[in-house]
Amino acid sequence: MLPVEVKELVVEFGQVRAVHGVDLSVTAGSAVALVGRNGAGKSTTMRALAGTVPPTGGSIRIAGVDVAADPVDAKKHLGYCPDVGGLIPRATAWEHLQLSASIRRMPSGWQDRATALLERFDLGDAADRITAGFSHGMGRRLSVILAAFHDPQVLLLDEPFDGVDPLGVDATLELISEARLRGSAVLVSTHLLALAVQSCDEAVVLRGGRVVSSAPTDDLAGDAGALRYKHLLGTGHAEGPAPP
Numbered sequence: 001m002l003p004v005e006v007k008e009l010v011v012e013f014g015q016v017r018a019v020h021g022v023d024l025s026v027t028a029g030s031a032v033a034l035v036g037r038n039g040a041g042k043s044t045t046m047r048a049l050a051g052t053v054p055p056t057g058g059s060i061r062i063a064g065v066d067v068a069a070d071p072v073d074a075k076k077h078l079g080y081c082p083d084v085g086g087l088i089p090r091a092t093a094w095e096h097l098q099l100s101a102s103i104r105r106m107p108s109g110w111q112d113r114a115t116a117l118l119e120r121f122d123l124g125d126a127a128d129r130i131t132a133g134f135s136h137g138m139g140r141r142l143s144v145i146l147a148a149f150h151d152p153q154v155l156l157l158d159e160p161f162d163g164v165d166p167l168g169v170d171a172t173l174e175l176i177s178e179a180r181l182r183g184s185a186v187l188v189s190t191h192l193l194a195l196a197v198q199s200c201d202e203a204v205v206l207r208g209g210r211v212v213s214s215a216p217t218d219d220l221a222g223d224a225g226a227l228r229y230k231h232l233l234g235t236g237h238a239e240g241p242a243p244p
Contacts, residue, residue: 001064003028003077003154003185004049010057011044011209018044020209021058024187026154031176031186033196033203033217037233041209042189043083046158049187050080063153079152081143083159083189089132093123093142096131097149104150117145121171136163141171148175155179158189173199193229197221205232 004026011019019041026032034042047053049060051071060067063077080086088096097114100106118124121141131139144160160172176186176199190196196203197217205213213232220229 002026002061003063004032004187005061006045006049006058008058009045009048009055009060011041011048011053012056017056018209019048022206022209022211024204024211026185026187028153028183028185029180030202031180031188031200033200034187034189034206035191035193035196035203035220035229036206038191040206042191042206043158044209045206046080046083046156046187046189050078050082050156051075052080052082077152078154078156079147079150080156081140081147081158081160083162086143086146087131087134087139090130092128092130093118094127096142096146100146100149106150110149114149117149120174121145122167137165137168140164141168144172144175148179151179151182151184153184155184155186157186159191160188161190161192161195169195176200193220193226197225205229207233 002025004024006022006024009019009022010017022045034045036042044053048055049062049067051067051074055068062074065074065077067074101110118127123138123141126138131142134142140160140163144157147157148155161169164172176188179186188196188199197220200217203215203217203220204211219225
């Protein structure tokens with residue numbers, strides 16, 4: 001059983017097809033990056049996997065559970081950091097963690113993990129501040145914490161590095177590595193190619209809602225990898241074939 005298995009995913013908003021027949025899988029202990037330009041369908045795909053956007057066609061299974069048939073059960077197996085929003089403006093960071101622990105029925109002792117994560121992401125001094133006053137980067141860091149807090153079998157991180165300072169980036173990279181060592185399947189959506197290469201072992205390139213390439217992230221590393229990536233996005237120079 002694959003922790004994440006997506007077949008022929010289609011998502012439409014009225015007359016607009018945002019995702020066109022995407023196939024995707026993530027094995028236990030691995031990390032896959034969804035990369036592409038803005039509007040490529042990355043976040044829509046992530047939302048469909050998280051059960052916040054209904055698919056128009058195809059199938060999604062999280063830990064063997066069909067998301068369309070049983071979204072509540074599917075959500076028990078995952079942690080999700082959305083690309084925007086997801087925080088309660090009038091609640092403090094600590095209250096978010098309290099609520100998560102209650103909903104997830106986490107065992108006693110969760111407070112120690114909560115405190116350690118807040119300190120790691122440099123949010124210890126902000127634990128009792130309401131999130132309405134958080135900067136964008138602080139909100140991103142708290143969203144990553146909340147997604148990983150309960151050690152989910154599947155970790156979905158949508159643009160976790162966006163607007164985050166180097167300390168937060170390092171903390172997120174460490175968290176992804178630790179999740180993989182526990183056997184979790186990690187899916188990261190990002191427009192930052194270098195961090196996709198650093199955090200994941202496979203990259204799925206989306207363009208116009210379609211998968212145009214799926215390859216080891218090493219293939220997109222360095223100058224040659226960046227050039228290949230530009231060609232896959234249709235932004236490379238017109239003359240000459242794309243690098244192999």
